[in-house]
Amino acid sequence: MKGTISVKRDGKWVTFSGEYEATTPVTVILSELNSRDPLLDVKGREVEPIEWECSCGQKVCGACAMVINGTPRLACSTFFGEAGPDIRLEPLSKFPLIADLKVDRTQMYDSLSEMKLWLDEGVDAKVRNIDLQYASASCMLCGCCLEICPNYTGRGKFFGAAGMNACFRIADQLDGAAKRARLKEFARHGDSGCSKSLSCGQVCPQNIPLAVLISRMNRDRIISRFIRD
């Protein structure tokens, strides 16, 4: 099947043509384009290879998150048959651009540090919410949730679903004052800035039940106001 691939480069579209199977993922298309030497756009002009990131190629690592036809997705699990024949690829816009489709997601990691999302000391396993803890820990920190979020800008104190999700597991594994401190961080950097559009849950490649995690933390926060241990 013939189609075109347009890549946003320095604010402008660069378009390539190619022929792919319906089952070909966008990652394979990008590799194929970069193997063209020289790489020519549809107008026959020679252009530099495309900068993009890939690691696992199978929806586990989050490296290849980008905006595909207007929606943040992973390139490795977006196929030509569904996204083609004319595919538009843009970098995630909420992170500093490195080049082409490659962005610097360090700020997301810094957010988790600012929220002090770690265990100060060893904890006993808590299994009441074990499935939710598992789901929370499956976050790839790909950034799709932040890209779609109407409230997250990359600046300010609202850290979006990525921060709230990571906060859930830590808070759920802690007790007492340490737990309350993390729930405060959730309120400060998450809940207070969230307008509950819940678009994050719609685009999460791991299908993490973000709305459930957020409501659990809200519940715990209210309980913690009344019950002290």
Place this chain on the structure above:
Amino acid sequence: MKTILVIGNGLAGMTAAIRAAELGCSVILAAPTEPNRSQSVMASGGINAALNTKGEDDSPAQHAEDTLRAGCGLADPQAVQEMTEATPQIIEVLSRRGVVFDRDQTVAVNPLYLDGTEKGADVLKAGNIALRNFGGQKKKRTAYAKSGIGMQLVTAIMTELRRYQAEGRVTSLYRRKFVSPVFAAGRCAGAVFENTVTGSLETVQADAVIAASGGMGGLFDRHTGSDLSDGSVTAALFAKGAAAANLEMIQYHPTTISTPAKNMLVSEAARGEGGRLFTMRDGKRWYFMEEWYPEGGNLMPRDVVSRAIHKVCKDGFGLDGKYQVGLELETLPKETVSEKLKEISELAKTYLGIDASHEFIPVSPAIHYFMGGLYVDRFHRTTLPGVYAAGECACQYHGANRLGANSTLGAIYGGRVAAETAAREAEGVSAGEFAKAAEAEEAAIRDRLSLHRAVTREINAVRRLKQLMSSSLGIIRDEAELQAGLLELAGISPRDVYAPKNHTADAILFEDKLLLARAILSSALARKESRGGHARADYPQTDEAFCKVTVAEWNGSDVQVRFDEIGRVFA
């Protein structure tokens, strides 16, 4: 304070960084990208530990015995024994660091009548960490988290690392591609990286360097791992004289699915939970593993299962005439498939459109793991003073064939040991001495780069190398194929390779990869026997004379291969 430079931020690298920081060192953790992108997140089945909670009378000694047996005599018994003895405590630490393991049935505690110390009305006591069967082990010994242990381990260890980063005890440098070690006063005193944002060369001084850069999948076609595990750190160190060991020991995982992008792992957990391999014969499902190996059945060690599938397909029994057999999960309880094997079900659905609870999954063997790598002793010293290695880039624990769920363990335990040795032995040079050596190394890198002509783009040169390596180093090898591979390799002109801006060092790393590729082929050629992950059609028997470590070294003009006694300790 001593400074330790760790290269790579997967399980081994992060664990090494944390351990070195615990021991009071200042740590620099340099990697191409963030920890979530490391191959470690792809680990699926679990992590082995003789917790002995299943009433099966398990023990670390039996874990060691199974590891050594699977390793076909090539693993260092003392290193393995020390690892398996440490394992129950490692799992305890991981659990207390918040790893979400699956648990045996949990127990509800009624706070009013049973345990007055508990608060809250819905307290549940965690059951024991659940254990599942895995290949090559008769006892339930594999702790797991559905079928996504890697992600759970990486998330929890990254959480721990975050604390050290916040305290300034670990500094992470991302988008740094390792190009070369820097030597001063006879020791490794740091490294040169290419900053892949700016394209500039940067040097980092350290009192010891730990390589934790993963396997060499990127030298081969259709491997199950990450594209980032390209073997370039191993290659660069090899080119600087680090010895490499057992490079020919390449694990083909028996069950992978073939997709347009790559081969993807279907974890052994599928068979651990009761999945069965079959093909069609006389119109019926033929469970060839169960027929050929009544005792171990579908859970024989990976090398055995891969060779069995290979034989079935070569004998004309591949499903639909293709190089594949069936993995039957549809007869398992629906909940097992959707919950315990969640990630496998999702993979089959996304990439093959198959509902594993109703249809079988077509699978075939593909390259999955490298038992060989940088030659290290049981303290994780390489043969280069000041350089240590852990995780898949190091040759340790697995001998000729790795047991499933020993990779995550080897990475975590090995990272810890490497950090302890490095912290103990770290010995730096003055800033002035380092600066002089670093400047010379940078100049040497620039000189090498200046010799390259823009003829073949690196991505295409690597593609050719991958095809060559995969066709020469199949499940069954022979002298003719290996010689043909070496001949073709010699025909590749390393200096005709160029890489795009900000990645120009990839061109010289390609030179180093060619050397490493030559060492892998030469090692496979030198081992004239069949053992574990190395099966030779022309030497089908195991020969006790080869119960030794294959050691490959670059002496500046040639790759030399020799055989060492097992268990050497480097001074």
